Amino acid sequence: MRFLSLLLLAVIFSLNIQGQEQSWQGKFEPIDRLIAPPNTYRTASGAPGKAYWQQRADYVIKAELDEQNNILSGVETITYHNNSPDDLSYLWIQLEQNVNRKENEDFGYVFGGIRDSMNTRHMQFLTRAIDFPAGYTIKYIKDASGKNIKSLVNNTMMKVFLEEPLNAGDSMSFSIAWSYPITDRSMYLLSREGYEYFPEDNNTVYLIAHWFPRMAVYNDTEGWQNQQFQKLGEFALEFGDYDVEIKVPEDHIIASTGVLLNSKNVLTEVQRNRMAKARSSFDKPVMIITHEEAIANEKKKSTKMKTWKMSAKNVRDFAFASSRKFIWDAQAIKLPSHTTMAMSFYPKEGLPVWTEESTKAIVNAVEIYSEATFEYPYPVAISVNTSNIGMEFPMISFNGGRPVNGKMTDNAKAGMIGTIVHEVGHNWFPMIISSDERKWMWMDEGLNTFIHQRTMAERYPQYNHTTPKSIVPFMTRDKNLLRPIMTTSDNELLSQFGANFYMKPTVGLQMLRNSIIGPELFDQAFKEYCNRWKYKHPNPADFFRTLEDATAADLDWFYRGWFFTTDNVDMELTNVKWFTVEDQVNIEDQNKTVKANIKAENSGENAKDFSSGPEAITMVTTPNQSYGGFLSRLDEPAVRKQLSGKNIYEITIKNVGGLIMPVTIEWQFKDGTTEIDRLPAEIWRLNEYEIQKTFIKEKEVVQVNLDPNFEYADINMKNNTFPKKEEPSKFDEFKENNTGN
């Protein structure tokens, strides 16, 4: 027994030692040491644990918009529920408006140093030459009995001191009175909210977000998530119910999170009737406010005020837009368990494309995301037109894209529709599957872009969408600049967060879905993650673990490479050796070495193509001692017969880029047909640098290609073929130009 094992080991050892001059990097080792360990709050399966808890914050807010001075002021009552097992002696409140104060760090400096010639806007970003008095004035913080509460502000975070600790399981209410000057969106880089002024008709569109002091998150992984707001890293927020009253000029129209409670007071009878009609219009939008009516509104300039009352249940934030410029359309979407309203609000500057495309894009997004994750739970899904960028909030998003002289290029239109789909999609990631955006941008942007790109591919096939090829230019960048996906949001460069946090995770998920796990199993696992973590706060480990738990796929090698390193995929097809064995052997002679016929000159190690024909291989009869204790014998003639007349190919593949991946091999035969073989990533387990694999083919091969359908974002396709090609063929160029970007 012992002797046989040793013999066997010796054979195996001699087989696997080749090509291992480089050190082992443990690419298949579990990532347990890279992610947070499981506990009673978050299980090893990736689900919320039995002891999972999260805080809750309910808000009652009364706010007023001063259009003359562009000031928003309000009083809010927060009821904070301490569901944690900890007693809290202070609370942290987010004051995001303070980021625009001159002394605070934001992204103004990203344009780098002074250059010979700079445009004024960039100079303003850099120097804050106009020192706008941004930020909150906190008028008071009072407890439920009206007593002042002590607080201290550290930039964008306010510490609220409690006289008595808020014990585990207890709730408390307190009120904050505040105001701030609304910022001009053109004045700051990365302005997600603020106002846009339209000089032509002397009107303003207000996009109001992170406008009221909001509870910071307190959770089991961070304690207080009180990392400062620096603009790139977005938000971490608790769920709660909102009762909001907003007083605006009476000719303004408000679009907001939640449902409108007093439509009789703020909408005309005509508008209400149109809205009722829209509730059963499932195929096209109904105009609630037409172009002509919006033009008439623009001229009113009323100084009288009226109050809109809204309510939103179980949301993590509340945003609104207000203007007398809005055109408004609405369409109903029938979902399995309820009907929701898709609505768009836009100034005339968005015509005609916003009437044609915005609400349609909302419908497409809501339908595909509901199918891919879980049904859209909210009563409305709103898209508001802005000058630039896209920004998401629960039930409402602000989306850039306007025609020039009524016209829009195909590219601009694709960008605008993509933005609306994407921002509506954020209702799932992170508004409901509420990950910590300030820490992990990829968890909302990456997962959201993945479904957003699927929506584009399914509903807008005429436009380009992301495929693995799209990430290649980024993956080939200087490694000194690249960061892994698992990098804290604010530590990424403004020039590459889009590629690293949006596109790279998207491509990773596409590879997992389409090539590594398979669509059916992957889609169920992705849904599992979404459903496990809806209305909760997932961490990266919860996502990683759930995908493995729900698929039986060991993906640690993939996570390790794709999420934790900046390596790229570059497989090199180093060599393909061609062999034949012919049936002209003396099968009677069991004791003699049998040699196959030599078909041609030995093609050898260094063959650059198949021109010298196959090499003959020597196949000897297995000596008796190799069978050890076995008395039975393998049917050796049958093995010979199987191989007789066939082509045997041994391929050698080198891992140049560092990332291990499955290998797809395309065989092109002499008769013009092709065949695909797939090897799982596990083929790299024993040698992370070079693998060999043998195949039997009936037909003669004229060319071998790796990753022919570009599934794995291989950054260099020139070394993927045998025989090596000097120049890309017309076909390759065509293929290269037609596989998306």
Ligand SMILES: [Zn+2]
């Ligand atoms: Zn986004």
